[in-house]
Amino acid sequence: MKTNTIQNLEKFTGTIIIPVFETYSKSLVPIEFHGVSVSSKIFYGKKDSFYVVEKYDCVHVFVGLGKTIDYKSLKTAFRRIASKLKDSFTTPVALNIPESFHAEQVEAAISGLFLGTYNLGYYKREKVDHPFLSPDFVLQLVSKKEYKETVARAIKIASAQLQIFNLVDLPPNKITPKYLSNWAIESGKRYGFTTKVFGYEEAKINDLEAFLSVGKGSDKEPQFIIMNYVPENVDAKTKHVGLVGKGITFDTGGLNIKTTGMVHMKCDMAGGAAVFGAMQLISDLKLPVKVTAIVPCCENSVDSKSFLPSDVIKSHSGYSIEIIDTDAEGRLILADGLSYLIKNFAPEVIVDIATLTGSSVGTFGYECAALFTNNETISKKLQQSGDEVGERLWQLPLWEVYKSDIESEIADVKNYSGKPVAGAISAAKFLEFFTEEHKAWAHLDIAGVAFGDDEFAKTKHATAYGVHLLTKFIENL
Ligand code: BES
Ligand code: ZN
Ligand code: ZN
Numbered sequence: 001m002k003t004n005t006i007q008n009l010e011k012f013t014g015t016i017i018i019p020v021f022e023t024y025s026k027s028l029v030p031i032e033f034h035g036v037s038v039s040s041k042i043f044y045g046k047k048d049s050f051y052v053v054e055k056y057d058c059v060h061v062f063v064g065l066g067k068t069i070d071y072k073s074l075k076t077a078f079r080r081i082a083s084k085l086k087d088s089f090t091t092p093v094a095l096n097i098p099e100s101f102h103a104e105q106v107e108a109a110i111s112g113l114f115l116g117t118y119n120l121g122y123y124k125r126e127k128v129d130h131p132f133l134s135p136d137f138v139l140q141l142v143s144k145k146e147y148k149e150t151v152a153r154a155i156k157i158a159s160a161q162l163q164i165f166n167l168v169d170l171p172p173n174k175i176t177p178k179y180l181s182n183w184a185i186e187s188g189k190r191y192g193f194t195t196k197v198f199g200y201e202e203a204k205i206n207d208l209e210a211f212l213s214v215g216k217g218s219d220k221e222p223q224f225i226i227m228n229y230v231p232e233n234v235d236a237k238t239k240h241v242g243l244v245g246k247g248i249t250f251d252t253g254g255l256n257i258k259t260t261g262m263v264h265m266k267c268d269m270a271g272g273a274a275v276f277g278a279m280q281l282i283s284d285l286k287l288p289v290k291v292t293a294i295v296p297c298c299e300n301s302v303d304s305k306s307f308l309p310s311d312v313i314k315s316h317s318g319y320s321i322e323i324i325d326t327d328a329e330g331r332l333i334l335a336d337g338l339s340y341l342i343k344n345f346a347p348e349v350i351v352d353i354a355t356l357t358g359s360s361v362g363t364f365g366y367e368c369a370a371l372f373t374n375n376e377t378i379s380k381k382l383q384q385s386g387d388e389v390g391e392r393l394w395q396l397p398l399w400e401v402y403k404s405d406i407e408s409e410i411a412d413v414k415n416y417s418g419k420p421v422a423g424a425i426s427a428a429k430f431l432e433f434f435t436e437e438h439k440a441w442a443h444l445d446i447a448g449v450a451f452g453d454d455e456f457a458k459t460k461h462a463t464a465y466g467v468h469l470l471t472k473f474i475e476n477l
């Protein structure tokens with residue numbers, strides 16, 4: 001896709017996108033643009049509204065921004081027009097940048113436009129192409145300022161997010177653990193990080209028993225994926241961040257089979273996908289931070305070989321785990337991911353991200369992820385980064401009293417309290433048990449925000465939550 005900047009729209013023909021702030025509610029919005037005036041009766045510049053006028057060989061798309069607009073709403077406003085007005089776009093497309101826009105707003109608008117090209121109809125016989133994806137599509141910014149870097153960055157962000165939409169929305173017969181490890185290898189080659197993969201044998205040699213137990217009921221080979229990004233100039237001050245993402249390609253619940261919501265469980269690798277997307281984006285943006293990322297990938301399936309409730313299994317840490325519920329599988333693979341990361345790479349900061357509990361959805365619904373951390377600085381940085389990119393987080397406690405929920409009689413720890421309360425907290429306490437008292441660890445439970453309903457599709461679909469958040473967090477360190 002080509003982009004350039006133009007100073008004015010003289011002699012322009014094509015589509016012109018005109019973002020409009022709601023300057024005077026219920027009176028005339030002062031738009032006199034390219035010879036098109038919009039009367040107050042039609043368009044006030046209200047948030048979530050847009051208005052299309054065809055005049056002078058141009059399609060004018062007015063986008064309402066309300067009085068002020070946050071990053072996420074701005075991105076959604078642009079995704080909306082790119083997605084809903086797909087058939088109205090004539091090329092080239094000119095985007096008028098309001099003088100009051102700052103770089104982040106330009107970034108949100110352009111990222112949004114590109115996300116608008118997304119189409120869930122992967123397996124439909126009739127394919128629909130988006131005009132923005134045509135090789136001769138040109139986006140022209142109408143602005144006195146140059147936004148070259150911002151535009152490049154916006155496209156990189158959207159590209160990473162589109163990749164993750166793809167990984168999460170494709171079905172589990174396509175997105176297998178092997179598919180994900182191949183994806184990581186290919187993405188690493190293209191964007192500049194290395195990938196190492198343990199299949200069944202290497203995982204066994206490396207004592208990743210908790211991880212292997214979860215995959216036992218599936219004939220799809222588990223893949224323990226380790227990625228490393230090293231920036232060009234490393235010195236003693238270069239920070240080293242560790243990421244771990246849950247990569248359950250489908251969660252049936254195992255022998256404690258799910259009685260509700262199983263149909264959505266292809267999304268159970270969305271934490272892992274967020275880590276993949278962040279790796280792509282961090283490398284693409286060439287951020288000056290070292291990142292080691294682990295995504296344990298397997299399928300939690302039902303079979304005579306499946307692990308059993310009441311099994312006692314080993315883990316990479318050396319601690320034994322009593323299985324109370326095979327549906328509490330995410331924490332098992334994350335436990336091995338965290339121990340392996342800490343023992344072998346000792347990063348200064350660790351963030352894990354997972355669609356871990358229904359309890360976090362019960363607490364925060366679909367608007368906000370649950371954050372757990374033993375480090376207040378990290379907590380603030382994560383929340384601030386989330387607010388900047390419209391991926392919200394709120395902290396829940398890791399108080400010592402909750403530890404009793406995971407104390408086992410027979411083993412070092414158990415994977416579920418057996419009680420229908422405080423599920424997100426006891427899951428986080430379980431993960432904390434495997435962090436070797438690391439001083440800067442955070443856990444993000446994204447079960448409510450990774451996969452959702454919105455105006456862009458009839459079914460639940462991926463949000464790419466975490467891709468931008470993790471990248472921003474690492475940038476803000
Ligand atoms: N993958 C689920 C959590 C989930 C719920 C993800 C809703 C996305 C949307 C997880 O593995 C799970 O099954 N958790 C159980 C744990 C329980 C059995 C201790 C839960 O939260 O109910
Ligand atoms: Zn489960
Ligand atoms: Zn799960």
